Amino acid sequence: MKFGYFDDANKEYVITTPKTPYPWINYLGTQGFFSLISNTAGGYSFYKDARLRRITRYRYNNVPIDMGGRYFYINDNGTIWNPGWSPVKTELDEYECRHGMGYTKITGKKNDLKVNVTFFVPQDYDGEVQQVVITNEGSAEKSFAFFSFAEWCLWDAQDDSNNFQRNFSTGRVEVDGSVIYHKTEYRDRRNHYAFYSVNDEIDGYDTDRDSFIGLYNGFNNPEAVLAGKATNSFADGWSPIASHYKKITLKPGETKTLVFILGYVEMPQAEKFEADGKTINKVKAKAMIEKYSTPEKFEEGMKELKTYWNKLLSILSVTTPDDKVDRMVNIWNQYQCMVTFNLSRSASYFESGIGRGMGFRDSNQDVLGFVHQIPDRAKERIIDIASTQFPDGGCYHQYQPLTKKGNADIGGDFSDDPLWLILSVSAYIKETGDWSILDEMVPYDNDMSVAQTMLDHLTVSFYHIVNNLGPHGLPLAMRADWNDCINLSCFSDTPGESFQTYTNPKFAAEGGYSKVAESVMVATLFTYSGPNYVEILKHLGKNEEAAKAQAEIDKMKKNIMESAWDGDWFLRAYDANGEKMGSKECEEGQIFIEPQGFAIMSDVGKEQGTDLKTLAAIDERLNTKYGLVLNNPAFTKYYIQYGEISTYPGGYKENAGIFTHNNAWIICAAAYAGQGDQAFKYYSEIAPAFTEETSDIHKTEPYVYGQMIGGKDAGSDIGQTGKNFGQGKNSWLTGTAAWNMVAISQYILGIQPDFDGLSINPSIPHEWDGFTAIRRYRGATYNITVKNPNHVCKGVASMEVNGQAVDGCIVPITDGQKEYNVVITMG
Ligand code: BGC
Ligand code: NOJ
Numbered sequence: 001m002k003f004g005y006f007d008d009a010n011k012e013y014v015i016t017t018p019k020t021p022y023p024w025i026n027y028l029g030t031q032g033f034f035s036l037i038s039n040t041a042g043g044y045s046f047y048k049d050a051r052l053r054r055i056t057r058y059r060y061n062n063v064p065i066d067m068g069g070r071y072f073y074i075n076d077n078g079t080i081w082n083p084g085w086s087p088v089k090t091e092l093d094e095y096e097c098r099h100g101m102g103y104t105k106i107t108g109k110k111n112d113l114k115v116n117v118t119f120f121v122p123q124d125y126d127g128e129v130q131q132v133v134i135t136n137e138g139s140a141e142k143s144f145a146f147f148s149f150a151e152w153c154l155w156d157a158q159d160d161s162n163n164f165q166r167n168f169s170t171g172r173v174e175v176d177g178s179v180i181y182h183k184t185e186y187r188d189r190r191n192h193y194a195f196y197s198v199n200d201e202i203d204g205y206d207t208d209r210d211s212f213i214g215l216y217n218g219f220n221n222p223e224a225v226l227a228g229k230a231t232n233s234f235a236d237g238w239s240p241i242a243s244h245y246k247k248i249t250l251k252p253g254e255t256k257t258l259v260f261i262l263g264y265v266e267m268p269q270a271e272k273f274e275a276d277g278k279t280i281n282k283v284k285a286k287a288m289i290e291k292y293s294t295p296e297k298f299e300e301g302m303k304e305l306k307t308y309w310n311k312l313l314s315i316l317s318v319t320t321p322d323d324k325v326d327r328m329v330n331i332w333n334q335y336q337c338m339v340t341f342n343l344s345r346s347a348s349y350f351e352s353g354i355g356r357g358m359g360f361r362d363s364n365q366d367v368l369g370f371v372h373q374i375p376d377r378a379k380e381r382i383i384d385i386a387s388t389q390f391p392d393g394g395c396y397h398q399y400q401p402l403t404k405k406g407n408a409d410i411g412g413d414f415s416d417d418p419l420w421l422i423l424s425v426s427a428y429i430k431e432t433g434d435w436s437i438l439d440e441m442v443p444y445d446n447d448m449s450v451a452q453t454m455l456d457h458l459t460v461s462f463y464h465i466v467n468n469l470g471p472h473g474l475p476l477a478m479r480a481d482w483n484d485c486i487n488l489s490c491f492s493d494t495p496g497e498s499f500q501t502y503t504n505p506k507f508a509a510e511g512g513y514s515k516v517a518e519s520v521m522v523a524t525l526f527t528y529s530g531p532n533y534v535e536i537l538k539h540l541g542k543n544e545e546a547a548k549a550q551a552e553i554d555k556m557k558k559n560i561m562e563s564a565w566d567g568d569w570f571l572r573a574y575d576a577n578g579e580k581m582g583s584k585e586c587e588e589g590q591i592f593i594e595p596q597g598f599a600i601m602s603d604v605g606k607e608q609g610t611d612l613k614t615l616a617a618i619d620e621r622l623n624t625k626y627g628l629v630l631n632n633p634a635f636t637k638y639y640i641q642y643g644e645i646s647t648y649p650g651g652y653k654e655n656a657g658i659f660t661h662n663n664a665w666i667i668c669a670a671a672y673a674g675q676g677d678q679a680f681k682y683y684s685e686i687a688p689a690f691t692e693e694t695s696d697i698h699k700t701e702p703y704v705y706g707q708m709i710g711g712k713d714a715g716s717d718i719g720q721t722g723k724n725f726g727q728g729k730n731s732w733l734t735g736t737a738a739w740n741m742v743a744i745s746q747y748i749l750g751i752q753p754d755f756d757g758l759s760i761n762p763s764i765p766h767e768w769d770g771f772t773a774i775r776r777y778r779g780a781t782y783n784i785t786v787k788n789p790n791h792v793c794k795g796v797a798s799m800e801v802n803g804q805a806v807d808g809c810i811v812p813i814t815d816g817q818k819e820y821n822v823v824i825t826m827g
Helices: 209-213 223-227 281-291 295-313 321-343 358-370 373-388 417-432 435-439 454-466 505-511 520-539 545-563 594-601 610-621 659-674 676-686 688-698 736-748
Strands: 006-007 012-015 025-028 034-038 045-047 054-056 070-077 078-083 094-099 101-111 113-120 127-136 142-155 173-176 179-182 194-198 204-208 240-250 255-266 316-319 441-444 447-453 706-709 726-731 751-754 757-760 771-775 780-787 796-801 804-806 819-826
Touching: 025 435, 025 441, 034 127, 034 726, 045 255, 054 255, 070 223, 078 101, 078 757, 113 295, 127 240, 127 295, 142 194, 142 223, 142 659, 179 240, 179 545, 179 796, 194 281, 194 417, 204 209, 209 223, 209 240, 240 255, 240 676, 255 295, 281 676, 316 321, 316 819, 321 358, 321 688, 358 373, 358 736, 358 819, 373 417, 373 435, 373 454, 417 454, 417 520, 441 659, 447 454, 447 610, 454 545, 520 545, 520 594, 594 610, 610 659, 610 706, 610 804, 659 676, 659 706, 659 736, 676 688, 726 736, 751 771, 780 804
Parallel strands: 780 819
Antiparallel strands: 006 012, 012 094, 025 034, 034 045, 045 054, 054 142, 070 078, 070 142, 094 101, 101 113, 113 127, 127 255, 142 240, 173 179, 179 194, 194 255, 204 240, 316 771, 441 447, 706 726, 751 757, 771 780, 796 804, 796 819
């Protein structure tokens, strides 16, 4: 069942009922000010850090779901309603929500009154602009009361949600004309305030929540709205809010337009107040309000936003035989990659914004998805990440976005982390041809006095693996590898111990983790990412170092084949007892997805047919109509030696859930191995646009990836195997976005930036006649036509560049050339 449709021309998803199977959200903002907005206008705003600068309040895991947001209420002679349906939930005569690129438009109609609200965060602007257009579509004059509503958060979202003994007594506001200012703690230790304005005179306001809502009422029936009149309340402690009240009369056909702004302002210490020493200095706020004070200025801002997105999205656009592929590649997958870049894993409807900082591995992988759009910011991000590395190549697992410092609470020793840096730096060079990033001086642990070049960082990354091998010559698993839930040094039997941060004291003498437990996944990630490092060294003429690194890769491949090939697939690990994990010999968890794709893509044991055998086993054991499960069979009991993975009921998360992130590695591997049909099958099982038809099962947004989909074992724990199979969770902020962008654009469509230029080597469904693409790359435009007359899945029979036949599949770069017309004939 569908709950809307794609409007590709406008790059929007149009939701046609407010009762979606889960709140379907969008993100506003790209730089400092961010908002989450659901299809019923729920959500919240923050400045840069969703924990420390939360502007409006939101209660996660609320009942009913998604309560709290920016709400407009109408009291039309006793009929009370919201244009976004919620929270009053009066049935509307018309409803529509259009989530677009950085904006959301919600329209509701009731009793001839149509209200259309557009929300967006302009470029270079620290506020959410909301334009409300109210039209009387009836034949009689209408008079009604109109209210806005936002609830302030007392800045630190974590403290706000638990320190009530203090917080109920700190809230402070100021009201100046039609602007309500939130200034809790501004007099004391903060230099920031927020405001909510409207570009018109108002007939009243409320700033105290209980006065507006009433202690025993809810968002769905605020007393002031019921009464049709504001109380002009002034918050002093308790919960400050901002609500404007306006009486409006509209003749038939008449329209009223209002522009509201929810803004954030930082002030230098010396300029915080007016001369009286206590009134907020509002100069900056007034300038912000002025900037979007009219519908014309609003339109101008929207136009700039559209230009910004159109430009970003025009760097890659494709026309394939499948319009779902086109809308993923051209619009939504690229959009999600940018949102994930901006937000990392901090704030979604599943990430509370107070938990995780920027992940070392996560942020490096995110780069793979957006580097073509904003390479400069990718470079900056890569340098920030690398600056939190330790001199031995180990890494802080996370860093804080405001300070950019490594997070000591989590620490390091995640075995995969360093390798992702090799991939992100390589991706940056392959995209831009800017080798100078390797010369950048980058600190260790943010200490500039021990800075070395980025190339040195890659070297310590590479050798961090080589220097930390276990008994089989495979990388030590340490606290965890990519799969945070395989914790081989944890042995946790105490509630509350974090599987990610707790390591069993029994390993203290060995340096904190088992020197026996080994990760095959890191081994194959090493053989997959390592060759990039070798290429880089060769390019720099460092042939001896290149040969030395290559020897390590070859040795690793040998070790994998000797100790980690299970006959039909690759093992997952050796646990701390030296036992195999992910082997036929195991009772449960016999096969895991993670090591397989990288092994195939780095030709480990290829001469013995490991690639095709492994792909066949994956198809048989892991594939389902909703994607590939992470492992099989699911764990049905707690394996203390494996850790968190076995704490989830079967079919969820890392325990045999469809973890969409690593599905992409198999899509890439199948494409690499020439199985274009298989690759596309796996792609379409999970790509959001393909799940649209089953939105009732999938539940989360059909325009973005989620981290997880319930696997075939979902429900098995309660004897209802298949219950929740196909149900999506944790949408938006996931490495899935980047990796699936890579999978479809670089492996299936085969348009892959390489060190020496753009490589085009598709691996597509055999029935495709071909496709076309436009790719802007290193300052030139590539107009690509792929023809598939013989209906093969893979193979470049010939390539023509500007009419000239060229060998191979890398388009040679000619200095100064601005346009390349590339024709590929497959065969
Ligand atoms: C989740 C993982 C996540 C980890 C760290 C676990 O509970 O299942 O997906 O990476 O926590 O936050
Ligand atoms: C989500 C985390 O953000 C990511 O770092 C991890 O690789 C996956 N979960 C798998 O556990």
